[in-house]
Amino acid sequence: MTLQQLRYLVEVAQRGFNVSEAAEALFTSQPGVSKQIKQLENDLGIIIFERVGKRLTGVTEAGGQVLAHARRILAETENLKRYVDDYTHGQQGALVIATTHTQARYALPEAISRFRTRYPEVTLTLHQGMPDQFAEWLMRGDVDLAIATEALKDVSGIVALPCRQWHHAIVVPEAHPLLSAGAISLAELASYPLITYVRGVAGRIGMDAVFERQGLTPRIVLDALDADVVKTYVGLGMGVGIIAEHAFDPLRDPAAGLRLIQARHLFPANTTHVAIRRGTLLRRFEYDFIEDFAPGLNRDVVQKALQGGEITASDWL
Numbered sequence: 001m002t003l004q005q006l007r008y009l010v011e012v013a014q015r016g017f018n019v020s021e022a023a024e025a026l027f028t029s030q031p032g033v034s035k036q037i038k039q040l041e042n043d044l045g046i047i048i049f050e051r052v053g054k055r056l057t058g059v060t061e062a063g064g065q066v067l068a069h070a071r072r073i074l075a076e077t078e079n080l081k082r083y084v085d086d087y088t089h090g091q092q093g094a095l096v097i098a099t100t101h102t103q104a105r106y107a108l109p110e111a112i113s114r115f116r117t118r119y120p121e122v123t124l125t126l127h128q129g130m131p132d133q134f135a136e137w138l139m140r141g142d143v144d145l146a147i148a149t150e151a152l153k154d155v156s157g158i159v160a161l162p163c164r165q166w167h168h169a170i171v172v173p174e175a176h177p178l179l180s181a182g183a184i185s186l187a188e189l190a191s192y193p194l195i196t197y198v199r200g201v202a203g204r205i206g207m208d209a210v211f212e213r214q215g216l217t218p219r220i221v222l223d224a225l226d227a228d229v230v231k232t233y234v235g236l237g238m239g240v241g242i243i244a245e246h247a248f249d250p251l252r253d254p255a256a257g258l259r260l261i262q263a264r265h266l267f268p269a270n271t272t273h274v275a276i277r278r279g280t281l282l283r284r285f286e287y288d289f290i291e292d293f294a295p296g297l298n299r300d301v302v303q304k305a306l307q308g309g310e311i312t313a314s315d316w317l
Contacts, residue, residue, distance in 0.1 A: 003077060005040040006070040008033045009048065013067055014140055017049065017056035072279075078141065079281035093283060094123040098134045098146040101226035102202050103272065106247045107164070108147070111293040119285050130225075132200055138277045144286060146275040147293075149203050153273055159305050160273040163294030167269055168207060170261040171234050171241040171248060178240065179259055186214055186266050193221040193239035195230050202227075202244050203270035210267055231258060244270075276306065 011022040012033065023030040034054075041048050048063035049056045059067060085093055095115075099108065104126055115124060127143055134146035135155040146152060153160040170189065172178050181188065190211060197204045204223070211218050221239045224230050227247035234241040235256055248260045274290055274297065276282070282290075287299045 001040060001043055003074070005036045006074055008036050009040060009067065009070050010074060012037065012049070012056065013059065014136075017058065019056060075277075075279050079279070083281055085283065091119060091285075092121045093285065094125070095145070095286060095289060096125045096127065096143045098127045098129060098137050098143040098148075100131060100148050100201055101128055101228075102197075102244050102247055103147050104128055105226065105228065106244070107272070108293070111289065114292055115285075115289050118288065122285050130200055134275060138275060141277070144276075144280075145290070147272065148275070149270050149272050150200055150205060152275040155275075157278050158275050159278050160275045161290075161294075161297055161302065161305055162271045163274050163290075163297055164272040165269045166272065167245045167262075167264045168203060168242050168267045169245040169248060170263050171231060171243055171253070171258055172261065173235060173237060174257050174259050176240070176259070178261060183265065184261065184263070186211065187216060189240065189263075189266065190216040190218040192219075194218050194242060195222045195224070195233050195239040196220065196242040197227075197230070198223040198225055201225060203267075206270060207242065207267055231256075234258060276302075278306065280306070282306075 008022065008026065011026055012019055015021040015025065019033050020030050023033045026033065037048065044066065046062045046066070047060050048066050050058040050060055050063075097108075108126075112124065112126075115122075127137065129137075131146075131148040131150045131152060134143070134148060134152060135158050137143045138146055139157055147163075152158060153162075170178065170184070178184060178188075178192075196207065199205060199208070222230075222233055224233075227243040230241045230243050231248075231253060233239065235258060242263070245260075245262075248258075253260070274294060282302070287302060290297050290302060291299070
């Protein structure tokens with residue numbers, strides 16, 4: 001049994017038993033992956049994968065246990081490498097962060113700028129995507145951290161730490177009637193065509209729930225992946241925008257003819273999370289990045305969470 005065989009085994013399972021995709025991800029050949037898995041089964045004396053012909057279709061009961069052990073072995077192997085790298089090259093390495101457009105554009109720039117100054121020899125990479133992708137990326141080891149509002153805190157194998165709270169706001173063109181409407185009601189807001197985020201991004205699910213609880217069906221004329229697109233079409237007069245409050249640029253957006261209206265009385269606060277794969281040994285620069293982005297998440301708090309302790313926003317926000 002070799003580490004390479006265990007990597008093949010885990011990758012095939014993560015790719016939905018598609019050997020071709022696993023081989024491509026591992027930069028090797030499909031026959032080579034199949035041969036190594038068959039050799040591992042022979043060495044262990046058990047069948048790991050269920051098959052229909054030559055096609056893998058599932059995991060046997062014994063195979064499930066083997067996979068669980070293989071994942072732990074590979075995780076500890078990676079942690080050992082991380083420890084040695086941190087001990088011998090603490091100021092060097094790579095940090096890969098998965099995040100949404102809104103976080104990358106409006107929440108992360110200052111923390112990333114400070115990190116680059118502090119750790120010039122650490123390569124920092126951002127992967128933008130949808131929050132429901134991030135757990136898969138974390139579990140595969142494609143990214144080290146994920147930062148998003150949704151789809152992270154209830155995923156098995158992931159530790160999601162609450163780090164920031166934020167609210168939605170309304171954005172309209174200058175001279176829009178809502179600017180002189182006083183305290184806007186949800187029903188009044190729903191009477192206008194709305195432009196906001198797609199479901200699964202920037203608190204959209206919670207926003208929809210607020211309308212639903214009041215029996216309102218808003219007319220969404222455009223849903224977008226990011227606030228910049230929302231603001232563009234608000235400026236064109238297509239509708240009223242609902243965006244993250246911090247996604248309104250107080251210098252650029254008013255110059256473009258846009259105005260912000262507070263909506264904290266309409267929608268509840270949202271919580272951004274930093275997510276880490278459970279069992280991961282973080283390097284010093286990873287702890288430092290997390291604490292710089294969210295000062296309450298110091299090393300002790302993060303370690304407590306990784307060891308199974310419960311951390312909530314009320315602990316430090």
